[in-house]
Amino acid sequence: MKFYKSAMLVAAMLLGFSSVASATFYHGGHHHGGCGDSGSTCDNPQAYSTTLDAEVTNYDDYGFFGFGKTSEAYMDFDAINEPTLKITSATLSVKSNANGSWFSDGLWTLDNHFPYLTYIGKLDGGVDVFELSSNLFDEVLAGISFTAVFDKIKEDVFWASLTVDGTYCPPVSEVPVPAALWLFGSGLMGFTAMRRRKKTA
Template structure:
């Protein structure tokens, strides 16, 4: 009888622990999560007439920084391999502007796209790049992701040119996970005005894109609770053995 009680207690403890430690993700109708853009610089260099490359990346924490050929800081990309860059999806519902941030201003692009209807709205992805090389300096920044006529495009914004398509997704995989959150991935190719400025081959794959939900970290208290359950189970088992 004691062994039966012990086994039952163990099952309850294990069920409680696994339930608490199960992966948790944010649940919302609007698109959320993190986008990872990976640039293959050798392919990028080969794809454009001027052999330009993506030199630097500034993340969302530098969203008020004016990006020019002289801007310092940022993360330097590899010239001989792939570099992955994280773009958390913006949570603001309305695009905000900072006209005085740099020569052409900066914006925090809104996210107002419903994960179940990706033909409407946009996904804001703050960040900035500097493209450098023999063809001079280009500074695409303040990205947004929009689906137009079935094609996903990453566009940029500045006060000189407005919204301009920069990269498009090819070989796209688009779905919803069990929580109704958008999963999106594909290859990246040049497109739009930026392709024209760089004299780029719009059929060349220069990187990859992946959007996935952001996992919510498990609180430390949960781990402590789980450890306590396991400890109590061990004590109960030892007592049962002694009593036997």
């Protein structure tokens, strides 16, 4: 009878250690301040960086009887599936054959996001780069879209990419129960069994 009591005690002890060793996963809110939001804590924030490629659709509008000819390019980005991401910066890179300058004669606007974009400049190879304001970070998480409107037909966007940097809270992996603990438990059960045999002999 004592042997079974000891065995149950050891089993309960091992179960308790296993429960303590199991770690829970962090769940943050889907917001650009996700890491540490919603009353949760993030003990291990990690750097996050990704570059998304847009699905680009170009469209020429010849206007009424050929007047008011323009071109439009639609740039659609996928959502970012990381609910704990806190975005710190986002930049839009656009490769086009537009001859004019952005936000003037060459490009009228970038949809309704115009107030929240800062033109950084043109990189080698004719790539224009824009910095996004934090006002757009929630839209970036949800899957943002841009519309470029040019003042000439046949001015197209060849490709567009969105680079997003920030921090996020990765899931905490489960902590394994040390092997020494299992050895200790089995040894204790064996020692109890030996004592029981001695007493009955």
